[in-house]
Amino acid sequence: MTQAITTQNQEKITAVKGLKCKECGAEYEAKAIHVCEFCFGPLEVAYDYDALRRSVTRESIQAGPNSIWRYRALLPVETDNPIDVGTGMTPLVRANRLARRLGLKKLYIKNDAVNMPTLSFKDRVVSVALTRARELGFTTVSCASTGNLANSTAAIAAHAGLDCCVFIPADLEAGKVLGTLIYGPTVMAVQGNYDQVNRLCCEVANTQGWGFVNINLRPYYSEGSKTLGYEVAEQLGWELPDHIVAPLASGSLFTKIYKGFQEFINLGLVADKSVRFSGAQADGCSPIAQAFREERDFVQPVKPSTIAKSIAIGNPADGIYALEVARKTNGNIESVNDAEIVEGMKLLAETEGIFTETAGGTTIAVLKKLVEAGKIDPEETTVVYITGNGLKTQEAVQGYIGEPLTIEPKLDSFERALERSRTLERLDWQQVLV
Amino acid sequence: MTQAITTQNQEKITAVKGLKCKECGAEYEAKAIHVCEFCFGPLEVAYDYDALRRSVTRESIQAGPNSIWRYRALLPVETDNPIDVGTGMTPLVRANRLARRLGLKKLYIKNDAVNMPTLSFKDRVVSVALTRARELGFTTVSCASTGNLANSTAAIAAHAGLDCCVFIPADLEAGKVLGTLIYGPTVMAVQGNYDQVNRLCCEVANTQGWGFVNINLRPYYSEGSKTLGYEVAEQLGWELPDHIVAPLASGSLFTKIYKGFQEFINLGLVADKSVRFSGAQADGCSPIAQAFREERDFVQPVKPSTIAKSIAIGNPADGIYALEVARKTNGNIESVNDAEIVEGMKLLAETEGIFTETAGGTTIAVLKKLVEAGKIDPEETTVVYITGNGLKTQEAVQGYIGEPLTIEPKLDSFERALERSRTLERLDWQQVLV
Numbered sequence: 001m002t003q004a005i006t007t008q009n010q011e012k013i014t015a016v017k018g019l020k021c022k023e024c025g026a027e028y029e030a031k032a033i034h035v036c037e038f039c040f041g042p043l044e045v046a047y048d049y050d051a052l053r054r055s056v057t058r059e060s061i062q063a064g065p066n067s068i069w070r071y072r073a074l075l076p077v078e079t080d081n082p083i084d085v086g087t088g089m090t091p092l093v094r095a096n097r098l099a100r101r102l103g104l105k106k107l108y109i110k111n112d113a114v115n116m117p118t119l120s121f122k123d124r125v126v127s128v129a130l131t132r133a134r135e136l137g138f139t140t141v142s143c144a145s146t147g148n149l150a151n152s153t154a155a156i157a158a159h160a161g162l163d164c165c166v167f168i169p170a171d172l173e174a175g176k177v178l179g180t181l182i183y184g185p186t187v188m189a190v191q192g193n194y195d196q197v198n199r200l201c202c203e204v205a206n207t208q209g210w211g212f213v214n215i216n217l218r219p220y221y222s223e224g225s226k227t228l229g230y231e232v233a234e235q236l237g238w239e240l241p242d243h244i245v246a247p248l249a250s251g252s253l254f255t256k257i258y259k260g261f262q263e264f265i266n267l268g269l270v271a272d273k274s275v276r277f278s279g280a281q282a283d284g285c286s287p288i289a290q291a292f293r294e295e296r297d298f299v300q301p302v303k304p305s306t307i308a309k310s311i312a313i314g315n316p317a318d319g320i321y322a323l324e325v326a327r328k329t330n331g332n333i334e335s336v337n338d339a340e341i342v343e344g345m346k347l348l349a350e351t352e353g354i355f356t357e358t359a360g361g362t363t364i365a366v367l368k369k370l371v372e373a374g375k376i377d378p379e380e381t382t383v384v385y386i387t388g389n390g391l392k393t394q395e396a397v398q399g400y401i402g403e404p405l406t407i408e409p410k411l412d413s414f415e416r417a418l419e420r421s422r423t424l425e426r427l428d429w430q431q432v433l434v
Numbered sequence: 435m436t437q438a439i440t441t442q443n444q445e446k447i448t449a450v451k452g453l454k455c456k457e458c459g460a461e462y463e464a465k466a467i468h469v470c471e472f473c474f475g476p477l478e479v480a481y482d483y484d485a486l487r488r489s490v491t492r493e494s495i496q497a498g499p500n501s502i503w504r505y506r507a508l509l510p511v512e513t514d515n516p517i518d519v520g521t522g523m524t525p526l527v528r529a530n531r532l533a534r535r536l537g538l539k540k541l542y543i544k545n546d547a548v549n550m551p552t553l554s555f556k557d558r559v560v561s562v563a564l565t566r567a568r569e570l571g572f573t574t575v576s577c578a579s580t581g582n583l584a585n586s587t588a589a590i591a592a593h594a595g596l597d598c599c600v601f602i603p604a605d606l607e608a609g610k611v612l613g614t615l616i617y618g619p620t621v622m623a624v625q626g627n628y629d630q631v632n633r634l635c636c637e638v639a640n641t642q643g644w645g646f647v648n649i650n651l652r653p654y655y656s657e658g659s660k661t662l663g664y665e666v667a668e669q670l671g672w673e674l675p676d677h678i679v680a681p682l683a684s685g686s687l688f689t690k691i692y693k694g695f696q697e698f699i700n701l702g703l704v705a706d707k708s709v710r711f712s713g714a715q716a717d718g719c720s721p722i723a724q725a726f727r728e729e730r731d732f733v734q735p736v737k738p739s740t741i742a743k744s745i746a747i748g749n750p751a752d753g754i755y756a757l758e759v760a761r762k763t764n765g766n767i768e769s770v771n772d773a774e775i776v777e778g779m780k781l782l783a784e785t786e787g788i789f790t791e792t793a794g795g796t797t798i799a800v801l802k803k804l805v806e807a808g809k810i811d812p813e814e815t816t817v818v819y820i821t822g823n824g825l826k827t828q829e830a831v832q833g834y835i836g837e838p839l840t841i842e843p844k845l846d847s848f849e850r851a852l853e854r855s856r857t858l859e860r861l862d863w864q865q866v867l868v
Binding site for chain 2: 066067085086089090091093097111114115116117118119154155156157158159160161165168170174175177178179181182183184186187188189190191192196197199200203204207345346349350351352353354355389390391392394397398401402403404405406407408409410411414417418421
């Protein structure tokens with residue numbers, strides 16, 4: 001089922017050349033490091049694209065498993081037996097009803113709210129990071145998380161039999177805490193915001209010898225997000241869209257979707273095309289949107305305060321790279337307030353039957369805002385990335401979506417309730433008409 | 435992407451011959467009816483298997499979409515443009531760590547906890563029922579539900595632009611209520627148990643002219659569960675397993691997995707083979723398990739009282755057919771108590787990273803019980819069906835899975851907490867050893 005780029009005697013073969021500093025270009029071996037010794041720039045995985053061009057074809061990809069591992073040759077691991085729990089290949093849904101509501105013609109939802117196993121795009125990056133962690137000899141894995149990453153690290157570590165300790169802000173949504181504890185890891189609830197959690201984890205990474213998926217394993221981890229680019233291209237019939245809209249937290253997801261598209265062009269898997277990249281943030285934590293608006297080329301850290309906790313990163317590691325992508329592709333970065341986020345969640349659920357978390361509500365609300373501002377052309381093939389599931393942030397919509405009508409198990413009780421609800425609906429409509 | 439059994443001029447072609455009474459064999463047109471006029475037996479869809487044998491091959495299936503609609507020819511709809519939101523083709527996970535824990539050799543989890551769009555197997559039956567409802571001209575769809583079905587009906591109706599009114603028992607889990615309301619349907623919370631809800635809905639179905647997916651559309655609806663049989667056979671490389679374990683609520687799922695396997699044999703898609711069928715119920719609602727234990731050929735209705743609310747059907751419509759399948763395949767039907775259900779949920783999460791709801795906990799606990807009783811051979815290729823997601827029944831595990839360790843964002847606070855947790859673990863182990 002995995003791709004056939006290994007030799008018959010199962011020798012490890014990989015196109016990974018090593019790590020390379022994104023800023024100064026210094027090269028390193030593919031170990032558990034993430035910061036350049038010389039300039040403190042972030043390290044990124046470097047590949048031998050000439051070798052990949054010879055071995056990777058549409059057919060070789062399609063012959064692979066129905067998961068992110070169909071793109072194994074383009075991911076930074078050596079094994080041909082990666083941790084595969086069915087992650088990825090989530091549906092690309094043609095969203096006609098939402099499109100009509102917004103006045104667009106060709107809108108798609110890339111739905112990672114049903115990603116496997118823990119219902120967020122984080123399962124992609126964690127599958128890659130833990131596969132690499134195992135190769136590098138780690139027996140304990142860890143992360144600094146706003147919730148989804150903790151769910152994913154704990155779940156996939158459990159499946160793989162790795163010890164796990166995760167760090168979260170103490171004020172997370174109940175569903176995200178319980179959705180981590182269930183897998184039996186050690187959970188550290190830090191009294192502080194995500195940026196404080198992250199700083200603490202950087203210290204712990206230096207002392208404990210653990211594999212932190214988004215710290216010392218970050219170069220491998222972040223590559224997993226490229227699959228969100230690959231899959232959309234493949235699912236559109238080996239074509240790139242015209243415009244994508246994605247949420248911005250650290251900014252990594254955004255830049256890696258871009259990298260995924262560029263690699264597919266580079267390998268001749270899709271025709272060359274410029275794709276516009278637009279990013280979504282919550283007003284309560286919008287350092288990248290602010291920099292975009294003010295035409296700055298640096299990101300000023302902020303203190304987060306928003307219901308969109310999963311994207312509430314006040315000091316985004318890849319913020320400047322996300323800015324760069326939005327600018328050079330003629331995209332935009334916008335932010336919306338908490339009320340708009342809730343409306344975004346409801347809009348997506350009522351038109352498309354997709355229940356997303358606050359981050360997805362943010363993305364839909366920004367999509368709406370961009371359309372209304374004329375910043376998305378109705379003719380553009382637009383793909384919106386939905387990255388997490390609404391069952392994890394139930395608090396956000398409680399009180400904003402009505403209540404059931406309580407009835408007795410009798411026909412007349414039902415009929416009275418139905419009549420009442422229809423009357424209320426008519427009154428609602430009359431108010432709309434007035 | 436859909437299967438090519440339509441003619442070039444898009445004339446509707448289907449292998450459906452009509453409906454047929456399961457008891458007396460009386461035949462009916464394929465309309466919105468579910469009970470035989472003559473003997474009150476349940477109606478089932480009848481197909482022209484000779485025609486199907488000529489047109490359906492492994493290749494024609496594999497050329498279809500990556501959803502239940504790759505099996506469109508075997509489903510009771512006419513359109514070649516069904517409601518497809520990516521439902522089905524959920525992962526079949528090789529569960530090595532759970533297998534080792536239980537002493538089995540070849541165990542798989544069919545994971546519908548990540549089914550699309552609403553994280554339960556109900557998305558399969560609802561996709562089929564609403565596609566058929568649209569064909570039959572219904573504009574409002576409805577259901578009697580223990581929660582998952584309401585989630586699914588509301589979501590897929592939203593996507594398809596159908597009006598929706600669902601009926602649930604008033605005491606359902608918060609996640610299931612909210613996970614319905616978000617899509618904007620009318621929700622009737624009935625003060626009674628599921629069997630009372632169901633009786634009320636039978637009356638409403640006669641008066642409102644609505645399409646009730648599990649009442650007047652039940653013959654079509656229930657066929658959707660066959661895909662859980664088809665997919666497992668295809669995912670095992672066009673082979674049947676030796677033994678399956680699935681939860682029993684109405685009993686329909688169980689009998690339709692059986693029907694799916696039989697059809698694949700009949701069509702020559704897999705080799706003939708006998709598969710053992712074992713069923714799981716909760717002690718607090720185990721009418722089918724009781725009948726099995728007491729070797730009765732009738733099911734005595736019970737009043738449900740269990741945390742496994744999604745399978746708490748006291749008067750199961752297909753109970754006797756489920757009994758029949760278990761008996762003729764040399765399977766078993768077992769039940770477990772609420773504490774065992776919670777342990778089952780934890781066991782699956784800790785070994786495989788899959789967070790299932792109470793129904794899945796029931797199935798895992800029954801699996802364990804059957805293995806311990808020597809009723810599953812360690813050599814058997816065993817497939818366990820996990821039908822729903824744990825994020826919807828968070829109440830069930832709250833208080834049984836520990837708490838996070840709260841720390842300050844400082845290295846020494848973390849180190850003290852880690853030391854404490856390791857000491858507690860050692861004490862735990864010492865208690866185990868004493």
